[in-house]
Amino acid sequence: MEFSWADGSFEGCCFTLLEHMHSPKDLRRLSDAELLALATEVREFLVASVSKTGGHFGANLGVVELTIALHRIFDSPRDKIIWDVGHQAYVHKMLTGRIKEFSTLRKFKGLAGFPKRNESPHDAFGVGHASTSVSAGLGMAVARDLAGQHYKVVSIIGDGALTGGMAMEALNHAGEVGTDFLVILNDNEMSIAENVGALSQYLTRLRSDPTYSRAKAEIESAMMKVPGIGRRLTKTAERLKDSMRHMFVPGQFFEGFGFKYLGPVDGHDLLTLLRVLEDAKKLHGPVLLHLVTQKGKGYASAEEAPDKWHAWPSAAKTNSPPSYSKVFGDTMMELAETDARVVAVTPAMVPGSGLTKFQERFPNRIYDVGIAEQHAATFCAGLAAAGRRPVLAIYSTFLQRAYDQVIHDICIQQLPVVIAIDRAGVVGPDGETHQGAFDMAYLRTVPNLTLMMPKDEGELRHMLYTALQQKGPVAVRYPRADGVGASVDDPLTEIPIGRSEIVREGDDLCILALGPMVAVAKLAAEQLKKQHNLSVAVVNARFVKPLDRETIVRFAQRMPLMTLEEGSLAGGFGSAVAELFMDEGIHAELTRKGFPDEFIEHGSRAEVLAELGLDAEHVAQAALDICNRVKAAPTPVRRWS
Ligand SMILES: Cc1ncc(C[n+]2csc(CCOP(=O)(O)OP(=O)(O)O)c2C)c(N)n1
Ligand SMILES: CC(=O)[C@@H](O)[C@H](O)COP(=O)(O)O
Ligand SMILES: [Mg+2]
Numbered sequence: 001m002e003f004s005w006a007d008g009s010f011e012g013c014c015f016t017l018l019e020h021m022h023s024p025k026d027l028r029r030l031s032d033a034e035l036l037a038l039a040t041e042v043r044e045f046l047v048a049s050v051s052k053t054g055g056h057f058g059a060n061l062g063v064v065e066l067t068i069a070l071h072r073i074f075d076s077p078r079d080k081i082i083w084d085v086g087h088q089a090y091v092h093k094m095l096t097g098r099i100k101e102f103s104t105l106r107k108f109k110g111l112a113g114f115p116k117r118n119e120s121p122h123d124a125f126g127v128g129h130a131s132t133s134v135s136a137g138l139g140m141a142v143a144r145d146l147a148g149q150h151y152k153v154v155s156i157i158g159d160g161a162l163t164g165g166m167a168m169e170a171l172n173h174a175g176e177v178g179t180d181f182l183v184i185l186n187d188n189e190m191s192i193a194e195n196v197g198a199l200s201q202y203l204t205r206l207r208s209d210p211t212y213s214r215a216k217a218e219i220e221s222a223m224m225k226v227p228g229i230g231r232r233l234t235k236t237a238e239r240l241k242d243s244m245r246h247m248f249v250p251g252q253f254f255e256g257f258g259f260k261y262l263g264p265v266d267g268h269d270l271l272t273l274l275r276v277l278e279d280a281k282k283l284h285g286p287v288l289l290h291l292v293t294q295k296g297k298g299y300a301s302a303e304e305a306p307d308k309w310h311a312w313p314s315a316a317k318t319n320s321p322p323s324y325s326k327v328f329g330d331t332m333m334e335l336a337e338t339d340a341r342v343v344a345v346t347p348a349m350v351p352g353s354g355l356t357k358f359q360e361r362f363p364n365r366i367y368d369v370g371i372a373e374q375h376a377a378t379f380c381a382g383l384a385a386a387g388r389r390p391v392l393a394i395y396s397t398f399l400q401r402a403y404d405q406v407i408h409d410i411c412i413q414q415l416p417v418v419i420a421i422d423r424a425g426v427v428g429p430d431g432e433t434h435q436g437a438f439d440m441a442y443l444r445t446v447p448n449l450t451l452m453m454p455k456d457e458g459e460l461r462h463m464l465y466t467a468l469q470q471k472g473p474v475a476v477r478y479p480r481a482d483g484v485g486a487s488v489d490d491p492l493t494e495i496p497i498g499r500s501e502i503v504r505e506g507d508d509l510c511i512l513a514l515g516p517m518v519a520v521a522k523l524a525a526e527q528l529k530k531q532h533n534l535s536v537a538v539v540n541a542r543f544v545k546p547l548d549r550e551t552i553v554r555f556a557q558r559m560p561l562m563t564l565e566e567g568s569l570a571g572g573f574g575s576a577v578a579e580l581f582m583d584e585g586i587h588a589e590l591t592r593k594g595f596p597d598e599f600i601e602h603g604s605r606a607e608v609l610a611e612l613g614l615d616a617e618h619v620a621q622a623a624l625d626i627c628n629r630v631k632a633a634p635t636p637v638r639r640w641s
Contacts (some may be wrong), residue, residue, distance in 0.1 A: 050105075057311055059310070061295070065268050068270060093120070098111060130158075131162070157185055159186070174258070181285075183287070193348070195370070207264050317482075327460050336362055343390050345379060348370055352422070392419050403442060411449050414448050418474050426608045443545070444545050453544065465494065478515065498543050498548055500512075503538040506537030506538070510536070532624060534623070560626050574593070574594060
């Protein structure tokens with residue numbers, strides 16, 4: 001098999017059907033028995049493959065039957081299949097001609113971990129963030145109508161993603177538009193952790209009352225099958241439905257949005273799924289098909305602990321320093337112990353944000369609000385307005401969703417919300433949808449906000465403590481990375497706002513670095529000393545806002561500067577320094593290094609940073625070039641006007 005690993009095998013697994021799946025059309029020649037056998041092969045392949053590459057696991061095992069059924073009944077890419085989040089689209093990728101690339105999944109230059117329009121025509125819509133599929137699907141359905149075309153549009157959304165406000169906005173709109181559009185709710189009772197919220201409880205009630213719903217699905221599909229009288233029967237059923245309103249309570253939420261509700265249906269019963277999808281395809285107007293699935297289906301450990309198997313667990317670390325997220329979580333416990341006003345808020349990311357222990361220790365002082373970043377931010381504003389000290393634990397990429405709330409609800413009112421921005425900078429295998437590239441650029445412009453980044457995990461603790469001492473909003477950004485082994489036991493101390501730290505003195509060049517780039521700058525400086533006898537100063541900038549104007553200007557008067565940041569150059573930390581020079585009339589030699597004006601692809605953190613020129617070797621080379629250029633310049637390029 002071409003898609004086998006370097007050792008030539010999948011440890012005895014045999015994929016005779018899967019091997020011949022070059023396109024979804026190949027599914028159509030399979031018998032029912034072969035389709036069932038294919039589902040088994042797909043599961044085995046997922047285990048064999050993801051155990052080697054890493055990646056999202058449980059959600060994919062949960063949609064094996066659904067994905068096979070979708071590609072058997074619908075005609076992708078003519079019909080549009082739109083995944084929500086897209087972390088569960090591996091089976092879709094396998095069945096749409098990409099199985100041979102699975103050894104490269106989420107690897108540098110390899111197959112992406114999420115659907116991407118430029119990867120395959122079958123990836124109808126690019127994704128990575130939650131709750132977009134209904135909006136995107138509705139847009140396609142309306143575009144189809146406007147063009148007088150007749151393809152089908154199917155959006156698949158999880159119960160977790162359904163907690164996102166955008167999904168509600170889209171259902172609301174779809175109900176009004178009324179066009180043919182199938183939404184499949186893949187309900188496995190899980191977000192990354194256990195799903196939360198009243199809607200999730202409602203779905204539980206629906207699941208526990210299947211009798212009515214199944215009957216209803218059957219009535220409706222039967223109606224549609226009767227030529228000529230379908231519409232009449234529909235009216236009869238509508239009247240019946242009105243007169244028996246109390247019996248229809250289970251589907252009422254979706255029906256209230258103008259959807260026909262079908263289900264709940266067992267999402268692992270492949271043959272039933274085929275029949276239900278065939279029927280649903282014939283229905284007109286917006287239809288919501290509610291499937292009940294199990295995250296991790298077919299892999300015992302993942303079935304038992306779906307939260308731990310959301311992604312393939314990384315090997316246990318021995319002796320490596322704790323991650324920034326872990327130090328954040330531990331510090332939150334320290335802070336909560338001493339300040340009863342401290343509460344943690346997370347939009348569905350308890351484990352990833354390092355808050356699992358905090359949740360165990362302070363169950364009444366942590367709020368998992370679901371995939372609801374906007375609400376999370378304004379909820380924090382409300383908590384702060386009424387005297388609490390909320391810490392919003394949020395990934396940089398997901399904070400993008402809550403920009404207006406940060407401005408309008410937190411910063412204008414100068415509310416003391418601490419925004420703990422995890423996954424700031426290069427995130428690694430999740431790639432372009434998840435890079436923490438933009439937070440500095442978009443937060444730096446917001447008045448009243450203080451924005452900082454620690455050079456290591458020890459400084460993270462002090463920054464969190466400092467943030468809680470302030471009277472207004474403060475954001476602390478930190479990477480998806482392990483720390484460097486800094487002490488995490490020192491007494492918590494306040495860092496003066498807007499004060500940087502001189503890590504290393506020098507005369508030839510000064511590197512102003514932020515976060516993990518401080519360590520990179522130090523390495524580069526050591527290299528330059530050893531190899532070229534250059535004396536390079538390194539400053540741990542700490543603050544993106546307010547800048548340490550005095551220190552920066554002082555260095556700029558003496559030597560060329562290089563800024564080093566993990567974030568977009570446009571509008572970022574280096575831009576802030578350039579603005580400072582312009583505002584103060586300083587003509588300094590300034591080189592900015594960070595993310596270029598493009599989306600950053602997936603790969604390991606080290607690979608991606610090297611590609612961006614943000615590792616010690618590239619930084620040292622760039623610094624050497626500057627020093628040589630400045631030495632060669634007949635007149636000083638730096639002057640103080
Ligand atoms: C806007 C946004 N917030 C948070 C996440 C992180 N996230 C990825 S998958 C996931 C859980 C999704 O649950 P669900 O939609 O039910 O899918 P399942 O994994 O259960 O199949 C979360 C919170 C995200 N991708 N996008
Ligand atoms: C799909 C998704 O958005 C999350 O599962 C994300 O991949 C988690 O990333 P971390 O591994 O950085 O927590
Ligand atoms: Mg779910």
